[in-house]
Amino acid sequence: MSDIFEKRFVVFIDILGFGAMVSDAAKRPGGQIAKRVDTALTIVGNMKLLEGDRVDPVENIAGFHRHIFSDCIVMSVEPDPLAVSKLFIELAKLTVNLMSQGVWIRGGMSLGAISKRRSTPWGPAIVEAYRVESNLAVNPRIALSKSALDFVKKKMDRKEEDRLIVRGEDGVWSLAPIVWALRDSYGNGPFLTEETALRIKDHLERSHKETVDNPGVFKKIDWLSEQWDTHVKPANGYPEFDCRTDHGFSRYLDAQF
Numbered sequence: 001m002s003d004i005f006e007k008r009f010v011v012f013i014d015i016l017g018f019g020a021m022v023s024d025a026a027k028r029p030g031g032q033i034a035k036r037v038d039t040a041l042t043i044v045g046n047m048k049l050l051e052g053d054r055v056d057p058v059e060n061i062a063g064f065h066r067h068i069f070s071d072c073i074v075m076s077v078e079p080d081p082l083a084v085s086k087l088f089i090e091l092a093k094l095t096v097n098l099m100s101q102g103v104w105i106r107g108g109m110s111l112g113a114i115s116k117r118r119s120t121p122w123g124p125a126i127v128e129a130y131r132v133e134s135n136l137a138v139n140p141r142i143a144l145s146k147s148a149l150d151f152v153k154k155k156m157d158r159k160e161e162d163r164l165i166v167r168g169e170d171g172v173w174s175l176a177p178i179v180w181a182l183r184d185s186y187g188n189g190p191f192l193t194e195e196t197a198l199r200i201k202d203h204l205e206r207s208h209k210e211t212v213d214n215p216g217v218f219k220k221i222d223w224l225s226e227q228w229d230t231h232v233k234p235a236n237g238y239p240e241f242d243c244r245t246d247h248g249f250s251r252y253l254d255a256q257f
Helices: 020-029 032-050 079-099 126-139 146-155 178-183 194-210 213-234 246-256
Strands: 005-015 065-069 071-078 105-115 142-144 166-169 174-175
Touching: 005 065, 005 079, 005 126, 020 032, 020 105, 032 065, 032 071, 032 079, 071 079, 071 126, 079 142, 079 146, 079 178, 105 146, 126 142, 142 146, 174 194, 178 213, 194 213, 194 246, 213 246
Parallel strands: 105 142
Antiparallel strands: 005 071, 005 105, 065 071, 142 174, 166 174
């Protein structure tokens, strides 16, 4: 593309409520929040193991790079359909693993120019991904810019038909991480286990109760809970477990009557 820029598929991730968690952890260093923050950052840090210059069905993603700035993560891969598909799987794993710790993320994706400088990446694609995260995503989801959506629709088969990417009622397209988590991943089987699902269910229900005096956060948790309940509701015997929240069962009963 040039001596400075190259074209890449970029993701910008923000850990929601990170500042409040850090403040709480500082007050109670041995408390549950401190342990939650430490575990969450370990999960994020483990993504470094994906870095490589080849597409490997198990360990690496072609040209994967990851950079952490406090509570923000920038990831990028070569604009290759297989590399982007594997990136989506890893984003789904990241989402699910963090949800199991009661940590929620929001993100944006773009396709465009990013610097070749690996230590401190910069460029319009990062700015676009950040804009999508901060202005479009709103809820705890990883939204696609028009450039990212065009790439997925043109280069990657059946992602829309299989509901691996979905369009919300607000018109915004985003990754469907729970759907990815319940699918077979390159022969390794689904990575959302019943044990993990039960932890997520517990955190969602707890967050629902703890946000009674914070309507802005409650709205996001309620949106996420509805997404969770919709996708984990068993259909035709799959998944084999039912880990919908209490609110999910209530919504189902309300729909019945």
